[in-house]
Amino acid sequence: MSPEHPPEPRYLTSLDAGYETRFEAEVVSVPPGGVVLSESLFYPTGGGQPCDQGTLRLPNGSTVDVVDVGHQGGATLHRLARKGASSVQRGMRVVGEINWPRRHAHMRSHTAQHLLSALAYRRFGLRTEKAQVSAKGGQFDLERPLPEGALEALGKEANEEFFTRHVPVRVSFVTREEFEKIPNRSGTGKLPPGVDRVRLITIGEADLAPCGGTHLRDTIEVRPVQLAPALLLPLGGVRVSFSLAPEGPSGPGDGASATPPA
Ligand SMILES: [Zn+2]
Structure with missing residues (x-):
């Protein structure tokens, strides 16, 4: 070493x-x-x-x-x-x-952003061009505005099918060549030049995206998020923002791991 x-x-x-x-x-x-x-x-x-x-x-x-x-x-x-x-x-x-509460909040925001971006692509064909997360939530820029009612539908699907259910998140590695051949990858995350070993994050069947961040292992830990009205951007895209539910003591049986394993 x-x-x-x-x-x-x-x-x-x-x-x-x-x-x-x-x-x-x-x-x-x-x-x-x-x-x-x-x-x-x-x-x-x-x-x-x-x-x-x-x-x-x-x-x-x-x-x-x-x-x-x-x-x-x-x-x-x-x-x-x-x-x-x-x-x-x-x-x-x-x-x-x-600092675990901060780390866990970043994992929750990051996993939520992946899933929301994946749904925007799979349901409406809109790619995410840029994303940023924080301990309170996150935002991502879509290339074009969402159709009428789409944002509400996205939030509903994400919250009901993922953020309140056990859906596994996985990590794997592929070569750049293998990555380019994957037909069903999500429209998120452009691969920087020079990256030959690609870290892939998959969320159930819904998302498959290259990423180097920290993520949850189960989407239930996200817990329901709140979406803000999309903001129109000068170049024609929109910014979608979401906020996490505040971190608190998790109730018994809700599956949300608010504390790391010892
Ligand atoms: Zn990520």
Whole structure:
């Protein structure tokens, strides 16, 4: 393992690993503005999804907040809060802890956006050109306006058939060539040039899209979303926004995993 190129984060190859919030690592370098770890479960900002936040626990028991996570070269750079940052030294063993409510909300928003974009394409032939999610919800830009009543139909189908039911989400990898040959892929996510190994996220039979973000493993955890009226964009498309139901203690038997497995 090259210290400058830590291993691929586990959450990319396993959706279950997206529910892990704690990991041990070694500090491999302390470049200006942050630290690089031998491995990390912190998701760096990218693909329309904000980064994770959390803490690093140091050998003396103190913690330093991770306030921002980004890419630097091939590495994940963890930017630390000023308080305690100077205690972090190269070679130190640390325990990273992800802020779970934030991570889980991003997973919910991201999975919701995939499904809504997929339904817009499958039901109305409209491709998503851009998407952005947050801990409160998300938005995606469709190439053209939706027909009359379509937004309500989308929301109804998404909420009734997916966000309140168990529909499995899966991850797989294909080559770019294999990806280009898939006939039934959703009209979302343009493949950047140079990507040869494509990470695919599928939601039941409804969605198949290339993506590098963090997602739920079951759509029931999204819970019903609220769609806002579509906003007309200057170039002729529309922006669809949705908000998540507030995160709260999940009721027994509702299937919503508000806490990660221990
Ligand atoms: Zn995604």
